[in-house]
Structure formats: C-alpha cells, structure tokens
Amino acid sequence: MAGMFGDLERGGWAGRRDAGRMTSAPDRPSRSLEAVQAGTDMLSVLAGWGLVLLSVLIGVEVVARKLLGFSIQGADEIGGYTLAAVSSIGFIVALVNRAHVRIDLAVKRLPLGAQAWLNILALGTFGLMAGIFAWRALAVVQESLAMGAHAPTPLQTPLVLPQALWAAAYVTLALVAALGTIQAARRAVSGDAAGAADTWGIETAEEAAETELQAMAADNANVIRNG
Numbered sequence: 001m002a003g004m005f006g007d008l009e010r011g012g013w014a015g016r017r018d019a020g021r022m023t024s025a026p027d028r029p030s031r032s033l034e035a036v037q038a039g040t041d042m043l044s045v046l047a048g049w050g051l052v053l054l055s056v057l058i059g060v061e062v063v064a065r066k067l068l069g070f071s072i073q074g075a076d077e078i079g080g081y082t083l084a085a086v087s088s089i090g091f092i093v094a095l096v097n098r099a100h101v102r103i104d105l106a107v108k109r110l111p112l113g114a115q116a117w118l119n120i121l122a123l124g125t126f127g128l129m130a131g132i133f134a135w136r137a138l139a140v141v142q143e144s145l146a147m148g149a150h151a152p153t154p155l156q157t158p159l160v161l162p163q164a165l166w167a168a169a170y171v172t173l174a175l176v177a178a179l180g181t182i183q184a185a186r187r188a189v190s191g192d193a194a195g196a197a198d199t200w201g202i203e204t205a206e207e208a209a210e211t212e213l214q215a216m217a218a219d220n221a222n223v224i225r226n227g
Contacts, residue, residue: 036176040096047086047093054082074155081162088169092176095126116193120184127177134174137167 061075094100102122107115143149144159151157187196 036179037096040093043089044093047089050082050086054079074153074157077151077153077155077157081157081165084162085165085169088166088173091130092169092173095173095176095180100126112197113188113193116184116188116196119197120181120188123177123184124181127174127181130170130174130177134167134170137163137170141167 057072057075057078061072065071107118110118141160141163144163149159151159184196187193
C-alpha cells in the first residue's frame, strides 16, 4: 500500500536532497524539510487508505440499498469529510513533489540565478496564499467550537472535528511553503542557485522522465519481490 500511495521518496525532497548536499552544507531548514518529507509520506499513505475505506463504504451502501433495502446513514457525509481532508493533504504532497502546474516558456530561458529568485518569489506568494487559507480555516474552526455546531444530519457530527483536520492541513501547507522559501533563499544568497533550482525549480522534461522510470523500476521490483 505504501508503494501505491506514499512512495514519494522518488520525486520529493528526499529524492533531491543529495544533490543539495553536494552544493551546500545541511542547514536547519533542510533538516526540517527532510522531516516534512517523511511526514508527507505518512500523510499520503493515510489519505490513500482513507479513499480505499471510503470506496468500500460506498460499495456497501450501494449493495445495501439495491439488494437489502436499507441505507447506511451518513455515508455521503463521511465521504464529504474524507474528500475535504484528502484534497487539502494533496496540496502538501503536490508542493513537496513539485507537481503543481507551472508555465516555464520564459523562465527556462533565463539565467539560473534569475530562475532561482523567480522560484523563490513564486513559492513565497504560494505560502502567503496558503497562510490566508489557514487563517480563515482556523477562524471557521474557532467559530464552530464556540457555537458547539453540529452537522444537521443523522450522524450529528461535531463540525469542529472534520474542520480541524481541514484547517491543520492548510496550516501545514503554509509552514512547508515558508520553510521552503527560507531554504531556497538561503541557498540563492550563498550563491547556490543550482541547489535552489534543484529543490524548488520547475521540473524539466528530463527530470520528469527520470522520475517516471524510477517509479516503474520500483514498481517492477515490488512485483518481483511479492510475486
């Protein structure tokens, strides 16, 4: 299951940190980002299992309605909470793995130093927006907690529970972006534009192909080992 959902070592910070160490000494932000990578791997596995369990629940709900004539109360509600949590976790996973869509028609033609600072600007702006999302999400959680709000459904779910998971993901996203901005800026200031680009730059076609080949090789190795 980890191979299905959480094998992010191939394309995340962990997969690029060796190159960074060749050009600059490890610092506090990079150690922190390595810890974030490990945490992101774990979150991706949990999110994957959440989707699997949700699929099972929906399947049971469909069969129960069609063949047994009853419904599992709250399946759609649980599905909404699950998708909200998984999607917000997905933002973190995408950031760590440079998976967000970015247009590089002009950037890739600039000098490496200019590319590094544009990447830092983009990441800082991303972190600012994530911080705004986290701020508003925490305000929603605080309001639900103060009101003792419950969902108007058969489950009567305390809204603070799913909202807290959702807000925590946005807070984590903002912190990850901030740590990344600090790390990239320190490398760029120290003259290590290549290290900053390696961690935060737009993934080139060659890097994407290499990541895909590594993923295929790892999957084949798992099949052989488990076969």
